Amino acid sequence: MPMPTGSFSHQGPTCFDRMKTGFIIGFCVGMASGALLGGFSALRYGLRGRELINNVGKVMVQGGGTFGTFMAIGTGIRC
Template sequence: MEPTKFERAKVGAMMGGAVGLCIGLVFGGISAMRNGPGSRGYVNNLAQTMLSSTATFAFFMAIGSVIRSEEAKAIDYSSLEFNNSKRFKTPPVIILQQQRDSDSRR
């Protein structure tokens, strides 16, 4: 069964959140070492950097995974034409275009 767009967005947000946490830890740690703790201390600055990068990455990854979740048709490779030397008689791009055109006419 194909996952729904909401499920894909949820998975994308989780992946983006994991990446955002790691990036926030790295950049927040580097920033704290370079600039010092600031007015709120090391932990608060690091936590804010991690949370903001997590939210940003999760948001954009969720949107990106929904955009890319269009259903792709499976290619029937058995219908592609080979000659004896295992090379294509016709370039695969042309064969797939012909197959797509014949599917759209139906």
């Protein structure tokens, strides 16, 4: 009886999958650092209430997108 060919050939994640994972990890790290740095700077400027939330949210998304992009590029270079 012949052995099945596809059941034992385990392949790792593709390069695109690794880049997606790198982007997600970088996005999370960038969001966390954006929350800390953006929160402290907004409080230092005297923002309160809705202005504080809008400013911190904007800094979090910008930091997450930037750091996630660089992590994806770095992971793509390593592939």
